[in-house]
Amino acid sequence: MLQPYACLPDASRGRLFPENMSTFRSPFQRDRDRIIHSSAFRRLKHKTQVFVEHEGDYYRTRLTHTIEVAQVARTISGALGLNTDLAEAVALAHDLGHPPFGHTGEDALAILMEPFGGFDHNAQALRIVTRLERHYAGFDGLNLTWETLEGIAKHNGPVDPPWNYALAEVNGLWDLELGTNASAEAQVAAVADDCAYNHHDLHDGLRAGLFTEEDLCGLPVIGECFAEVDRLHPGLEPMRRRHEALRRVFGVMVEDVISVAQNRLAALQPRSVDDIRHMDGPIIRFSKPLYQNLKAIKSFLFQRMYRAPTVIEERRRVTKMVNALFPLFLNRPDLLPEDWQGDAGKARGDEIELARVVLDYVAGMTDRFAIQEYHRLIDPDL
Template identity: 80%
Template sequence: MSAPFACQPDQSRGRRWPETMSTFRSPWQRDRDRIIHSSAFRRLKHKTQVFVEHEGDYYRTRLTHTIEVAQVARTIAGALGLNQDLAETVALAHDLGHPPFGHTGEDALAILMEPYGGFDHNAQALRIVTKLERHYADFDGLNLTWESLEGIAKHNGPITGPLPYALADVNAEWDLELHTNASAEAQVAAVADDVAYNHHDLHDGLRAGLFTEDELAELPIIGEAFAQVDARHPGLEPMRRRHEALRRVFGVMVEDVIAVAQNRLLALQPQNVHDIRAMDGPIIRFSKPLYQNLKALKSFLFTHMYRAPSVVVERKRVTEMLNGLFPLYLADPGKLPDDWHVFADAAQDETELARIVLDYVAGMTDRFAIQEAERLLG
């Protein structure tokens, strides 16, 4: 049974371009399916999280990360009586706008795009689902519901101040009420993202040899998890021991979010989704003690993983690739694929052309960006 503050399919604000209701699927099941079948979603398979995609088959990619986020989001949403389909939809779309090479690629493109309106992966995700997916006869994009677009735009919280052009364009066509909180379902997707990457970055960092179990055991939560495993399964082989400990860390995060949300919902008694959007801050979040512990974990990961010497070397290499490709396409749009020429030829000025080049480069997978850099830059 859904909670009164959950988003209800029959109360959806609909789509930018009206469509007949599906016989078998709710609006958000339909949104979810369109995202899964999109070209941008398939490309996540070959986009990196921390390591470049070709560095190893065992490391997470954007696609495996996204699937993990969606699973966590459904679990939390179900426990709270929220709409699981909407939470899953936002989770599946939340990283569609990421360029090749993860946050390194985003940092590089943000600098390159400074003269042309900037770059933000959340805004780019909106641009993808409203404009760049060009498969349907009646509209560009996926024609998602208002609630799905709202969730993609502001699952990390209200947006104030100057807007990235990609977000401003969408918001000008359909007001997403950016000054308010997102639905509880979108907030769940945001927290699920934190849970998933905190968990799998520990796995990937250990597998890459960037730190050891003994170093992790000095951190809050993690040390206790290893101690519990050792007490219950003395002498367990290393890989199983690692998995057992980290799954406990995973469980601590999920259970904390659910407990905090249940307590806050009980205290605040929201009567509908409008009450959720009007609240002073998010309803879905970690407890303060756990949040502080996770800050210590993130600090550890930043030092030992995200800025590890081997990762820094790779960051420099892929940044040089993007710093070479972007101005090359901008100076000579003829080097873009044939099906992009019509958009480049229609550009009214350098800013429009730069945004078209960005759409192309940001859509690249890691391996394709590397191939193009080798082909065009040597």
């Protein structure tokens, strides 16, 4: 049973291009399925999370991260009586706009696009699902419901102007009420993202040898989880010990979010999804004590993982690639693939529009394809 403040499929604001209702699927289930079958979703398989995609089979990619986020979102939304299909759809779409090389690629493209309207991966995800996916006969994009588009745009909170050009473009077509909170389902997707990456970055950092279990035992939450495993399973082999402890860390985060949300919902008594949208801040969040503990964990990861010398060196290498590929295609649009030549031709004479076409192409690259193109077109030895 859905709560009154959940997004109800029958009350959806619909799609930009009207379609008949599906016989067997709700509008949000249909959104979820279209996202899963999109080209951009498949490309997440070869886009990096922290480590460049080719470095090891066990490290998370954007695809495995996205699947983990969707699983957590379904768990939390189900416990709270929210629409699990909408929460899952937003979770599955939340990273579609990420370029190759993770946040390193995003940082490089943001600088390169400053003269042309900026770059933000959330806004780029909206551009993908409203314009760049071109498979359907009746429309560009995936023609997702208003609620899913709202969730992609605002899952991290209200978005104040000035807006990235891609966000402004979509909002100009359909007012996403960017100044309000997102639905509770979209807020769940955002917190699920935090839970997932806090958990798997610990796993990946350990596997990469950037820190040890002993290093983690000095951190809040994590130390208690390792201690509990040692008490319940003394002498457990190292890999099982690691897994048992870190899955408990995951559980602490998820249970905290559910408990805080249940208490806040009981106290505030929202009667509709619009009540959620117009609250003073998000309804779905960590408790203050856990939030402070997670800040300490993130600080540790920042120093020991995201700024590790080997990671910094790789960031330098891939930033050089992005900084070379973008201006190359901007100055030589004839080097773009044939199926991109039409968009480039329409933008001829308009540097801003051409830059946006080039951005769409470069941002859509996987790690391995960006490396291949750099080697083919610029420097075969880097």
